Amino acid sequence: MRAVRTLGILLAGGGSFAAWLSLAGGVVPLLDPLASFLPLFGSIILFGLLLARRRLISTIIAALLGLAPVMIGLWPELTRTIPVAPQEAPKIRLLTHNVWRKNPNPADTAQAIIDARPDVLMLQEAGGSFRPLLAALGEHLPYATKCPAVCDLAIFSRWPIVDSGYFFRDSKGRKFGPPVLWARIAGPDGRAFTAATLHYTHPTSRAQAVQRRDVARALARIDRDALIVAGDMNLTPWAAAMREQDRALAPLVRMTRALPSWPRALPVLPIDHLYAGPRWGLVSARRLPATGSDHRPILVTVARR
Structure with a gap:
């Protein structure tokens, strides 16, 4: 005793x-x-x-x-306060998922994504074993970004993508900022919005602090009113680095609140997040069942305010 x-x-x-x-x-x-x-x-x-x-x-x-x-x-x-969307506003279903380069069952992961019926899909670690399944996703989400061979990010959309890139560009077409995959999407209401996805390295690496700083500086140079940014950020909401990022990315608001997404079997760490600009309000945010990835997918539904 x-x-x-x-x-x-x-x-x-x-x-x-x-x-x-x-x-x-x-x-x-x-x-x-x-x-x-x-x-x-x-x-x-x-x-x-x-x-x-x-x-x-x-x-x-x-x-x-x-x-x-x-x-x-x-x-x-x-x-913390998360803006709520009007109930009557047209809704957009956004799914962010790190599908894992070493995914042992990419077909199941792809089917789970299809079954979730997202309007916009943002993937990280989309290379490796999952790359052959990208074509299957394209049958359900016909519009997709093109990314260089070194890039393992992907964005799919139900609606036309009118512009995209692996870096942001200024008014003269010059690239700036860190590599962030983005897509300008023609929304269902006729108003376009930008979706971007990224993948930070681990929080114990000094490189992550540089990534976060560079992303914040790049986003400060573009119109953020209708911007959506999502991905595997390898940060939990109770870390000082996450609170610092929340302030740095304002007026974007993090729509995900304490949604554990890693590891797959017993999610305890909320490290996959989605931010949205002031034009958006939250309808719902939830974690989906496990796929072949080591992360759980996160489905966020938003609507214009």
Whole structure:
């Protein structure tokens, strides 16, 4: 019995220490990836307190001290405002999915995407084993972007794509910014909008900070009113880097709220996201069932405000 209590104290103490440490990610970027596991730290703290079986008052104090950093990290995500779309407005179904280069069952993944009936599809890691299935998607979503051989991104649309590129272009046609696949789509109401997809590297890499900075600077140079940006961002909502990106991409608003999408079997990390400009309001956002990928697809329905 004493060993069980000792284990509980160690779990609660260790979880609490890790949770408090993760809050320092805004000052020490190397600690920021810890914040991705804040909900897990909270579960470990509660389980540890259950095993410790201390007196009620001691348990309450320990819970408050241990869970405080968890709530500090999660609360902004749970309470932030997402604009809502008018119910009568024409709806657009947007699906973002990292289909995984090593997908062992790409045919099932493609069928799951088709069954979801998206109007606009944004894919990451669309090379590798999934590349032969792109033609099958084209039978259901007839308009698609063209991407260089080095690019593993893809955008499909139910409506005509009037322009697209792997880099943004200025008024003189000169490329600028990082490689972001984008498509200018003629919407169902006759008004065009731009959809873009990207894939960040892992948060422990310094390259991701450069990617996020370059993306924010590039998006600041284009019209963002009706812009949609989605992809595998390898960031969770409770990371300081995600909060920094939310501010940097304003007036775009992240329409996905704490939707765990990785890993496939037991999703615990919300790392696939979708942002939309001020012209859009949210109808719904949900995670779809697992496919052959190691990520779950995310389906977001929006409408013009």
